[in-house]
Amino acid sequence: MAGVDDQYFWDGAREGRILLRECAACGEVTHPPQPMCPHCHALEWKTREASGRGTVYAWLISKHPNRSEDRPRIVALIDLEEGHRLVSNLVDVDPAEIAIGDPVAATFRDVDGVVLPQFVPVRA
Amino acid sequence: MTGGLRNTAIIGIGQTEFSKKSGRSELQLAAEASLAAIRDAGLSPADIDGMVTFTIDPNDELALMRCLGVEELNWTARGPFGGGAASATLQLAAAAVASGQAKAVLVYRAFNERSGQRFGQPMAGSYGQAGAGPDFYVSYGLDTPAKVYALWYQRYMQKYGVTNEDLGRYVVTARRHAATNPAAWYHGKPITLEEHQATRWIVEPVLRLLDCCQESDGGVAYIVTSADRLKDAPNGGARVLAASQSHRRGGQIMYDYYRDDLAEMEEIRTLSQRLWADSGLGPQDIDVAMIYENFSPIVFLALEGHGFCKRGEAKDFIRDGHIELDGSLPVNTHGGLLGEGYIHGVNNILEGVRQVRGTAANQIAGANHVLVSASRSGIVLGPM
Numbered sequence: 001m002a003g004v005d006d007q008y009f010w011d012g013a014r015e016g017r018i019l020l021r022e023c024a025a026c027g028e029v030t031h032p033p034q035p036m037c038p039h040c041h042a043l044e045w046k047t048r049e050a051s052g053r054g055t056v057y058a059w060l061i062s063k064h065p066n067r068s069e070d071r072p073r074i075v076a077l078i079d080l081e082e083g084h085r086l087v088s089n090l091v092d093v094d095p096a097e098i099a100i101g102d103p104v105a106a107t108f109r110d111v112d113g114v115v116l117p118q119f120v121p122v123r124a
Numbered sequence: 125m126t127g128g129l130r131n132t133a134i135i136g137i138g139q140t141e142f143s144k145k146s147g148r149s150e151l152q153l154a155a156e157a158s159l160a161a162i163r164d165a166g167l168s169p170a171d172i173d174g175m176v177t178f179t180i181d182p183n184d185e186l187a188l189m190r191c192l193g194v195e196e197l198n199w200t201a202r203g204p205f206g207g208g209a210a211s212a213t214l215q216l217a218a219a220a221v222a223s224g225q226a227k228a229v230l231v232y233r234a235f236n237e238r239s240g241q242r243f244g245q246p247m248a249g250s251y252g253q254a255g256a257g258p259d260f261y262v263s264y265g266l267d268t269p270a271k272v273y274a275l276w277y278q279r280y281m282q283k284y285g286v287t288n289e290d291l292g293r294y295v296v297t298a299r300r301h302a303a304t305n306p307a308a309w310y311h312g313k314p315i316t317l318e319e320h321q322a323t324r325w326i327v328e329p330v331l332r333l334l335d336c337c338q339e340s341d342g343g344v345a346y347i348v349t350s351a352d353r354l355k356d357a358p359n360g361g362a363r364v365l366a367a368s369q370s371h372r373r374g375g376q377i378m379y380d381y382y383r384d385d386l387a388e389m390e391e392i393r394t395l396s397q398r399l400w401a402d403s404g405l406g407p408q409d410i411d412v413a414m415i416y417e418n419f420s421p422i423v424f425l426a427l428e429g430h431g432f433c434k435r436g437e438a439k440d441f442i443r444d445g446h447i448e449l450d451g452s453l454p455v456n457t458h459g460g461l462l463g464e465g466y467i468h469g470v471n472n473i474l475e476g477v478r479q480v481r482g483t484a485a486n487q488i489a490g491a492n493h494v495l496v497s498a499s500r501s502g503i504v505l506g507p508m
Contacts, residue, residue: 002257010258031382032260038373058278058386061328062265065245073265077275077381085382087264087275095328100282114258 005033008047013115016108019047020084031084052106054080054119059090059098078104078119091118129402132218132364134505135357136165136347137474142309142465145239146341153343154183154234155191161345162192166358167228172347174199174226176217178209180468183234199226203369205377205500210416210469212501215367217348227349233470234343243339243466244268261379269418272378274330276386277421281330283387284436288332291420292320293442295334295462298417301449302459305485309338310463335420340465344474354508362480362505365493366402369501370395391500392429399495400431403504407431411491412479413455414472416498417462423455426497449486457486469498476505 002010012019021033025042036043059076063069074090076098090098091109104119111118138160140146140153162169169192175185176199185200201216203209210233217229237243246267266272280286299315302308315334323333354361370391374382383390400406407430415426424438432453433441441447447455458464458475465471478484479491494505 002259006260009260032376058275058282060271060274060278060330061325062271065268065326075265075271075275077386087260087266087379087381089264100278111263114263116258116263 005035009033010114012047012049013108013117018050018052018080018086018106018117020050020082022046022048029082029084031086050080050082050084052117053122054078054104056090056098056100056102056104057085058100061095074098076119086117089116089118090120092120097121128222129215129218129364129367131351132221132348133351133354133361133508134214134346134364134473134477135349135353135361136161136163136167136359137345137477138162138164139307139344139467139471139474140234140342142307142340142342142467142471144309144339144341146236150182150234150236150240150343151187151191153236153341154188154232154345157234157343157345158188158192158230158232161230161347164359165228165347165349165361166356167347169194171228172230173197174217174220174229176201176213176220176229176231177233178203178206178213180206181233183232188232199229203501205371207416207418207469208498208500209369210498210501211367211473211496211503212369212498213470214348214364214473214503215369215501218364218367221348221350229348230345231348231470232343232345233468235468236341237466238339238341240341244270244336266379269378270327270331270336273419274327276381277419278330279386280421280425284439286421286424286439288330288335289317289321290439290442291335291424292317292332293439294420294423294447295320297442297447298456298460298463301457301486302463305458305464307485308459308464309340310459330421331419334462337418337461337466340467342465342467344467344470346470346473346477360481360508362477362494363508365405365504365506366399367503368395368398368402370398371500388435389425389429389499392426392497395497395500395502396430399502399504403506405493405504410453410493410495410504412457412476412488412494413453414458414476414494414496415455415460416469416472417456417460420462422499426499427455430495430497449488454488457484457488472496472498473503476503480505480507
């Protein structure tokens, strides 16, 4: 649930941006966000926009245990090129074509009334 | 060193039946299991002055105290990380006894996690609530433990070329052990590898149905005291040789996705270092191992992390029969959480005590040293 520590992320998604939280004192990025910088213990934060490019680190087909779904979601761990990892979804892709390490790029979709960063394959 | 814990012991164990519909409250299950453990130890509720469980247990200490008629509690503690703290219960209880904070600690775990709030289903509350605003996990579909864990188990399988069929070989063994354990839900119901492979994907392409632990109704409990009370315990017990936890920097409960290489679980290795240092033993000295398996792949990571085989070799270790009842390291002799029941891993400790006492359904001859691993917490038990 969005709170004081992660509101920036959802605000950024609505603007079509992936924002990472950067320590205002030492500049280290921490994701997922938390109130205290684990490197210098500062409590002030800025945001840094990620490029939205990354690679697939792991993925699975997410089905509801009991409900049939026309289009089960694909959940993936995405390694951003800046070096941070996000949980997200792969969209516009056939599961048979997904491989670990595939290059992907961010897109922004409305999911259940909330704009979430999602990722699409980058075709060579 | 935690040498002080060596003067503590488990002197009583108790449990209810393991089912899919207990027909009674979780508190009743906790009370029944606790009373059985207290009586097995030759004690009465008036002797209990400490209680330990871990996060997510629905049963309040004071409510259980009221049921049992315990006079006064002077020690309570709960470990973190859900089932990862299953073996931490012994460390918390033994530390209280060794430091004089309590004389007899009751450890308990009881759930209706099948007939009540199902553990394997999308959950409200503990795992976040879909529709209650965005979060970093449930909003993307990570709403069951199987999905949450499959994401990092996939990296292990990818790195070491482990297939779902390899996972199935562990499951066949666990179900074979359960088949000859009358207390197991799957008593008398062994499976073949073909049957494992024919079950549906729960999380494609990682986990099939039979790779998942059960959802069980049931309760378990055990009693920790100083080791000098072992001689008076009517049914004997098991001495604590080591008990520790390992949680590492940057770790996160459930969604532990932010380490560089998710194919390795560093906590198991660092936990092992503590257990071997404190017990003076090594993997070669362990006669039987209980390994917490919410899902089958963790057994592979644990066999390697504890040093029973090299990284990436667990699939061969299992295929070569090492974890069978007549193998070099019998594993989950009760059938594990897949075969016996899922009382959140604490039933593994009870099986460890039975092996040391020599009373297990699938008793291993000469079982002196037993490891009970919950990946982030672990214990080594030994004879009186």
